[in-house]
Amino acid sequence: MVARTRFDADECPVARSVDAIGDWWSLLIVRDAFDGSRRFGEFQRSLGVAKNILTARLRTLVDSGVLQSVPASDGSAYREYVLTPKGKALFPVIVALRQWGEQNFFAPGEPHSELVDRRQGHRLRALEVLSADGRRLNPDDTTVHKVSAQCPEPEPDAGTPPCR
Amino acid sequence: MVARTRFDADECPVARSVDAIGDWWSLLIVRDAFDGSRRFGEFQRSLGVAKNILTARLRTLVDSGVLQSVPASDGSAYREYVLTPKGKALFPVIVALRQWGEQNFFAPGEPHSELVDRRQGHRLRALEVLSADGRRLNPDDTTVHKVSAQCPEPEPDAGTPPCR
DNA sequence: ATTTTCGGTTGCAAGATGAAACCAGAAATG
DNA sequence: CATTTCTGGTTTCATCTTGCAACCGAAAAT
Numbered sequence: 001m002v003a004r005t006r007f008d009a010d011e012c013p014v015a016r017s018v019d020a021i022g023d024w025w026s027l028l029i030v031r032d033a034f035d036g037s038r039r040f041g042e043f044q045r046s047l048g049v050a051k052n053i054l055t056a057r058l059r060t061l062v063d064s065g066v067l068q069s070v071p072a073s074d075g076s077a078y079r080e081y082v083l084t085p086k087g088k089a090l091f092p093v094i095v096a097l098r099q100w101g102e103q104n105f106f107a108p109g110e111p112h113s114e115l116v117d118r119r120q121g122h123r124l125r126a127l128e129v130l131s132a133d134g135r136r137l138n139p140d141d142t143t144v145h146k147v148s149a150q151c152p153e154p155e156p157d158a159g160t161p162p163c164r
Numbered sequence: 165m166v167a168r169t170r171f172d173a174d175e176c177p178v179a180r181s182v183d184a185i186g187d188w189w190s191l192l193i194v195r196d197a198f199d200g201s202r203r204f205g206e207f208q209r210s211l212g213v214a215k216n217i218l219t220a221r222l223r224t225l226v227d228s229g230v231l232q233s234v235p236a237s238d239g240s241a242y243r244e245y246v247l248t249p250k251g252k253a254l255f256p257v258i259v260a261l262r263q264w265g266e267q268n269f270f271a272p273g274e275p276h277s278e279l280v281d282r283r284q285g286h287r288l289r290a291l292e293v294l295s296a297d298g299r300r301l302n303p304d305d306t307t308v309h310k311v312s313a314q315c316p317e318p319e320p321d322a323g324t325p326p327c328r
Numbered sequence: 329a330t331t332t333t334c335g336g337t338t339g340c341a342a343g344a345t346g347a348a349a350c351c352a353g354a355a356a357t358g
Numbered sequence: 359c360a361t362t363t364c365t366g367g368t369t370t371c372a373t374c375t376t377g378c379a380a381c382c383g384a385a386a387a388t
Contacts, residue, residue, distance in 0.1 A: 004345070004374070005188070005212070012277045013265025014195045014258060020269070024169070024186055024376095031178045034303050040335050048169070050377050055336060065268075077385060078334065083303075086268050091303045092260040092291040094178060100257055101177025104229075104250050105184070111312040113176045117295040118307045125296055127256040130289040131281040139198050139247075139255045143282050148275040167343065168376070188345095204366050214346050219367060241354060242365065 011146070020064045021090070025049055025057045030066065030087060031094050038073070038080040066090070096127050175310070184228045185254070189213055189221045194230065194251060195258050202237070202244040230254070260291050 007015035021027055025047065032046050044054050058081055061067040066087040072078045083090075098115055106112050116123055129137045171179035185191055189211065196210050208218050222245055225231040230251040236242045247254075262279055270276050280287055293301045 007188075007192075008269070011275055012195070013262045013269065015192060015265070016269040017261040017265035018188065018191050022186070022188055022191060024171075024182065027182050027186060028171075028179060031176070035308050041333085044335090050379090051336065052338085052378090053376065056375095076334095088303055089264055089267065092293055093257065093264055095293050096256040096260045096291075097181040098177045100253055101179070101181035103253065105172070105177065105180040111175055111310070114309045114311045115306050116309050117299075117301060118305050120295065120297070121309075122296040124301065124306070125294040125298070127260075127291055127293065129256055129259050129291065131284065132286040132289055133284070134289070135281075137281060137288065139252055141282050142279050142288070144199050145278045145280050145285075146275070147278045205364085208366090214348090215367065216347095216369085217345065220344095240365095 017093075021061075021066065021093075023057075025053060026061060026066075027094070027097070029054075029057055029061060030083070030090055033067065033081065033083050033087065034091065034094060038082060039078065040081070043081070061087075092127065095124065099124075099126055181257075185225075185230065185257075187221075189217060190225060190230075191258070191261070193218075193221055193225060194247070194254055197231065197245065197247050197251065198255065198258060202246060203242065204245070207245070225251075256291065259288065263288075263290055 007019035010016055010019070021030065028047055029043055032043055037043050037046055040054065040058070043049070043058070044051060047054070049057075058067065062069055062081070065084055067081045068084045068087075069079050070082055072080050095115065102112065102114070114123060129142075131137050131141075135141075171183040174180055174183070185194065192211055193207055196207055201207050201210055204218065204222070207213070207222070208215060211218070213221075222231065226233055226245070229248055231245045232248045232251075233243050234246055236244050259279065266276065266278070278287060293306075295301050295305075
């Protein structure tokens with residue numbers, strides 16, 4: 001067996017996310033979906049991706065609950081692919097990638113697409129990683145804990161011993 | 165020519181970011197780097213990736229300026245891979261992926277690793293996409309503008325006509 | 329009725345991936 | 359100092375994935 005390594009059972013949430021959307025096309029499909037693309041042909045033309053690849057990616061995105069296949073909004077017999085709530089929750093991921101790209105891969109003044117606040121037309125504020133009490137955190141200010149078999153809602157009268 | 169499609173000349177910053185780190189392993193290598201991994205063997209054991217693949221990924225990450233190869237910190241003759249400022253700027257991306265994974269791929273109470281504030285041990289605040297003036301933005305509140313050949317610093321007396 | 333568009337599927341060539349074997353230099357051990 | 363072990367790779371090969379182009383049926387347009 002030499003199949004692609006999967007991370008969908010990894011204990012790290014980053015790994016599971018990467019497993020779901022961490023290939024070359026999926027994130028760009030999601031980006032286009034945020035940008036208003038809905039139809040197979042729209043994605044295909046926008047991305048320049050081969051149709052068989054697009055077919056496969058759309059299928060996995062639907063299977064993993066990021067996209068949903070719905071009847072076309074214009075009354076035609078075709079179907080459209082729209083973001084589910086789970087897919088829309090990827091917004092910060094896309095914005096983070098966009099801001100990183102803007103800051104690191106473009107020469108000053110080089111043309112690029114930009115995400116702006118629809119109401120005021122201004123660029124967005126840079127994402128900030130914050131602590132629970134609102135302090136801005138750098139990578140060094142954080143650590144990874146292992147949370148093992150947690151009790152989500154402690155039941156007062158339950159006979160089971162409390163976690164930790 | 166059937167080589168892998170590249171996005172490094174795309175006008176969309178998301179595409180360029182994906183081109184740099186959008187494969188299965190690169191993001192996980194970066195995650196481990198945030199988590200303190202530095203040595204080849206550390207990454208290899210932590211990720212379970214084949215060594216040839218790891219070699220290739222580390223090389224491209226170094227080439228793209230995300231990682232830097234430095235002499236080992238313990239005085240040995242080996243080298244270590246550490247995040248550059250550009251690599252550290254991926255922190256919001258990793259955090260966004262982590263939060264998305266936590267919220268969408270784990271059953272309540274299922275064990276997982278968690279990123280916490282080192283000072284207080286609390287979980288981080290969920291990332292928020294904000295407008296310039298601090299309003300929280302949903303995907304629908306934003307649009308993509310094309311910024312074409314912008315003038316970064318308008319020179320008052322320049323003969324060139326102003327942008328737009 | 330015919331043509332065009334849409335949304336795919338199929339087949340093939342080439343590139344990327346994964347596993348395992350191999351290897352040189354550094355470090356540890358005796 | 360000699361030997362062994364560890365580290366950080368490279369090489370090889372089988373398999374999987376990707377990209378391209380050809381093809382195709384149903385829907386839409388003409």
